[in-house]
Amino acid sequence: MKKAISFLLAAVLGISMLAGCGAKEADPVAVNVGAMKGPTAMGMVKMMEDDESGATAPNDYNFSLLASPDEVTPMLVKGKLDIAALPANLAAVLYQNMEQNLSVLAINTLGVIYIVEDGDTVQSVADLKGKTIYASGKGSTPEYGLNYILEENGLNPETDVNIEWKTEHAECVAALAANPSAIAMLPQPFVTTAQMQNENLRIALDLSAEWDALQEGKENPSGMITGVVVVRNDFLEENPEAVELFMEQYASSVDYVNANTAEAAALIEKYDILKAAVAEKALPYCNIVCITGDEMQDKLGGYLEELYAQNPKAVGGALPEDGFYYHGA
Numbered sequence: 053m054k055k056a057i058s059f060l061l062a063a064v065l066g067i068s069m070l071a072g073c074g075a076k077e078a079d080p081v082a083v084n085v086g087a088m089k090g091p092t093a094m095g096m097v098k099m100m101e102d103d104e105s106g107a108t109a110p111n112d113y114n115f116s117l118l119a120s121p122d123e124v125t126p127m128l129v130k131g132k133l134d135i136a137a138l139p140a141n142l143a144a145v146l147y148q149n150m151e152q153n154l155s156v157l158a159i160n161t162l163g164v165i166y167i168v169e170d171g172d173t174v175q176s177v178a179d180l181k182g183k184t185i186y187a188s189g190k191g192s193t194p195e196y197g198l199n200y201i202l203e204e205n206g207l208n209p210e211t212d213v214n215i216e217w218k219t220e221h222a223e224c225v226a227a228l229a230a231n232p233s234a235i236a237m238l239p240q241p242f243v244t245t246a247q248m249q250n251e252n253l254r255i256a257l258d259l260s261a262e263w264d265a266l267q268e269g270k271e272n273p274s275g276m277i278t279g280v281v282v283v284r285n286d287f288l289e290e291n292p293e294a295v296e297l298f299m300e301q302y303a304s305s306v307d308y309v310n311a312n313t314a315e316a317a318a319l320i321e322k323y324d325i326l327k328a329a330v331a332e333k334a335l336p337y338c339n340i341v342c343i344t345g346d347e348m349q350d351k352l353g354g355y356l357e358e359l360y361a362q363n364p365k366a367v368g369g370a371l372p373e374d375g376f377y378y379h380g381a
Contacts, residue, residue, distance in 0.1 A: 078110040081294040086116040086124050087137035089325045091161045091240060091338040092279035093117055096137070097319035098305035111297050117325065128154075134287040135298060140277040141193050141366050144356050147376050148368035153285045155378040157299060159348050160306070162339035163260025163276035164240040165194055168247075170232045174256035177205040180235075181212050186227045187237040190217040196362045197276055198237060201259055204266045228253065239278070241326055241334035248330070260339060267354075274354020278339070283378070292381040299344070306342040309335070349377040 087093035096115070103113040116133065118124050121142050127133045129150060137160055138146075147154045167174060167185070174180060180202070189195055195217075199209045207213060218224050221242040228236050228246055235256070238246060247253045260276045267273035281302065288295050309316040317332035326334070343351065359366040 078293075080110045080112045081291055082112050082114065083135060083291075083294055083298060084114045084116070084133050085135045085137075085298075086118055086127055086133040088121065088124060089117050089119060091164050091340060092137040092139075093323075093325055094316070094320055094331070094335070094338060095160055095306040095309050095340040095342070096302065097316060097323055097325070098308040099301050100323055101319055102301070102305075108297075108301055111294055111301070115323075117323065128282075128284065131284065131286075133284075134291075135281060135283045135295075137279055137281050139193060140280050140352060140355060141359055143280050143282050144372050144376070145366075145368035146282070147372045148370060150284075152373070152375065154282050154376070155285055155288060156348065156352065156376055157281045157283050157295070157344070157378050158302070159275075159277055159279075159341060159343040159352055160281050160302075161277070161279035162341055163197070163258070163263060164278050164338055165197065165237060165259045165276075166240070166243050166255045166337070167235060167237055167257035167259065168228070168243055168253055169235045169256050170228070170250060170252045170254070172254075174235065177201060177207065177257065177262060179256075181207055183235050184214040184216060185235050185237055186216050186218060186224045188218045188221050188224055193278075193359065193366070194237065194239070196359050196366060197259060197263070199362060200358050201262050201266070205262075225249070240338045241330050243337065244330050244334040248333075255337070258337075272350040272354065274358065275351035277352055277355045280352065288378075296381050303342040306340055309340060345379055349374075349379075352377070 087096055099108060099113065100115050102108050121138055124136050124138050125146065128136050128146065143154065143156055187194065187198070202209045202213065209215065218227070221238060224236045224238055225242055225246045228234050229249055243255065263276035283295055313332055313335050316335060317328040320326050320331040321328035356367050356371055360371055
């Protein structure tokens, strides 16, 4: 009898120990995340709030909101950031410069560039013929994207339109304010800012939609892409579970931002990205997404191919290999 009781106690103790092991919390993982103030960071605001309350555990995020790609790049290269949201073509450039120590986790922002005017003269890309367009981003993705759309619609960017390149988006907004008949190519949220200054300003063309129209019928359609989320491969190899958890939490955050515009706008102001009034109006046009896997590779790979065709330096001199695209742990 004593032996039976001893055996029973030992069994209960063993089960208790196993239960304790099963209930043990995972060790916290510090994850340094960077994003630029604008659409590429706006999809993260629910994660940022959840992190403050500890709801993202065991991941413990340290978010850095930066002003430009010039600030993000050195922090990523030096290992001060583990995960970062940055321009799509910059990710390809860094993939080459960092000796392939980089993978794309997701597309986080599709095209945010629009043609706007105070009037009703532009209904299609063909209507841009003979027009003067104020734009910024010469030598970067806005120029390459516009050139592709113009050329595929039978217009020569050099002779059929007059593109006046400005240094900053704000200069284009000022040009629109000074000349009511002007046409401009602007990204969000600058479109919304300009519309708040001139209520008659309308979105004439969504360049992301124009790109998609040109891709219809293709086996692996690409997309016009603004931003992606990347991870350093050495961090990924050391912390695959933390990266997978980040992906789940980021996807949920994007869903929340897209479904709760007013609440998300308040968070966007809380984290000093944009004023809530501007954010609430701009959000529906910011194309914030979380596209992963094969669809990500098709859309991003095709986009980078178009940039490479115009200027190989735009993607680091060579197209990234398949290992550039993350497909899960």
